[in-house]
Amino acid sequence: MPEIEASAATHLWSRLLEAFAAQIPEQSLLTWIQPLTPQRLEGSLLYLAAPSHFHREWIEGHYIERMEVILCELCGEQIRLRFEVLARNEEIAAHEGNTKPAQSAKKRLTAQRMMPQINEASGGQPRLAASLSESRLNSRYLFDNFIEGDSNSFARAACLAIADTSHRSPWNPLLIYAGTGLGKTHLLQAIGNHVVRRDPKARVLYASSEKFTQDFIESVKNRATTDFSQYYRSIDLLLVDDIQFFAAKERTQTEFFHAFNTLYQNGKRIVLSSDRPVNELAGFDERLISRFGSGLVTNIDPPDYETRVAILKERAEEDKFPLSNEVADLIATHITNNIRDLEGVYVTLMARCQLLKLPPTRELIREIIRDKTGHVAGRPPVEKIQEVVADYFHLPVEALRGKSRKKEIVFARMIAMTLMTELTPHSLKTIGNFFGGRDHSTVIHARDTINNLRTDNDQSIIDTFQALERRLSLCTLKGSNGGYV
Ligand code: ADP
Ligand code: MG
Secondary structure (H helix, E strand, O other): OHHHHHHHHHHHHHHHHHHHHOOOOHHHHHHHHOOOEEEEEEOOEEEEEEOOHHHHHHHHHHOHHHHHHHHHHHHOOOOEEEEEEOOHHHHHHHHHHHHOOOOOHHHHHHHHHOOOOOOOOOOOOOOHHHHHHHHOOOOOOOOOOOOOOOOOHHHHHHHHHHHHOOOOOOOOOEEEEOOOOOOHHHHHHHHHHHHHHHOOOOOEEEEEHHHHHHHHHHHHHOOOHHHHHHHHHOOOEEEEEOHHHHOOOHHHHHHHHHHHHHHHHOOOEEEEEEOOOHHHOOOOOHHHHHHHOOOEEEEOOOOOHHHHHHHHHHHHHHHOOOOOHHHHHHHHHHOOOOHHHHHHHHHHHHHHHHHOOOOOOHHHHHHHHHHHHOOOOOOOOHHHHHHHHHHHOOOOHHHHHOOOOOHHHHHHHHHHHHHHHHHOOOOHHHHHHHOOOOOHHHHHHHHHHHHHHHHOOOHHHHHHHHHHHHHHHHHHHHOOOOOOO
16 A cells, blocks of 8 residues: 555654664765655565665665664564665655755654654545554554464453454453563554454554653643543544553543543443553552453463464564574573563574575574573573572472472472473473473473462562573583583
């Protein structure tokens, strides 16, 4: 759709320009980069217009690689640049459009960043392109590319049910809470995309609580608070991300409370996300807290090993990047708690392999993991995990494999089992075997008990895990075990 292609290109170009401005001298930016104009985004190709053949060759010879690396980091996927040289009259028009409003690169960046704060209600027939941009939805986040696992299946099902209901939802509002990088934004956006695709006329709005706050402040400044209230109250489906940022913003909370109530009373769907459970939201009006918790509340846990591998494989398939099982395993073994970090390692790997024409060697992956997390990549064998855990709890390693039901031994055993489910690719049954032939259900019970404590932010468990993970990384660093991958 041409409108989407053009506006996506402009948006992406302004982000690229902003990031690139920090990397090159202002003069080079003004001379070479600023005269380029975004044309369209076609799949993974961003088309830019250059004012002359010479200009184009200069960019291709000097800047293109760095720009593509930035694009890859911004988008999480490989976007290539393509240049077109404008015909003379188009060139003049493009130049005028480019230089008139701003003299310096900095000014131009500011101008490009200024987006309309509140979109007008469109009176005519809204089309998908308009709906998507009005809704502030990113078409990348879909249910189709959201990988389901034990950790997120309930949240996903609840979101899908809300997206599929065109009338009053049985659970309103829906609140999803989860740590960072576990898929909250993805799910909220997927609901919006699903609804808009089925009914482009539906008034869907995705807003982070920060954006809501900014819009509100802007409306106060412009004496347009009535427009603001009317706008937010005219929505059919309101998606508000990261509500924890409303904390201690009293006026914004009051405004949100009123918008919320109007929508709620009119049976409109509301979906919220938070990085913590409702009862831990500090700095909130009690009325809001009770509204937030009055519908369905669900959480997303960190993904298990299989889900992590499946997410990597799905991304690689989307990008047509040949990701071997061994490489996926190595990444998924080391990045356990945050899908954004998991994707970060993958994207960097893909960028380095494709742009610098490097093969995905273990050394390269280790280096990327080390850079991103400070951890050393390598998979500790089961014996090492048992040894390190036993040592940490001052127990003989045989105690973990033995029959004792003593409290402290059972606890250490549960920790070792949980670590093994995260750090090794072994099945639950195999892991049970490493602990004196215990049943797979014992491993499940251990993992769930320990993970519940972690989710409840039990500080001593969190510290224990950090210490154990550090020790296991150090073992790898010393190369004390030649068997590491
Ligand atoms: P949050 O909002 O919870 O911080 P995001 O929704 O931004 O996390 O997710 C971080 C990244 O991980 C995004 O690129 C998202 O697409 C991806 N992601 C998260 N969960 C999944 C999943 N289950 N399947 C596929 N990708 C996922
Ligand atoms: Mg988010």
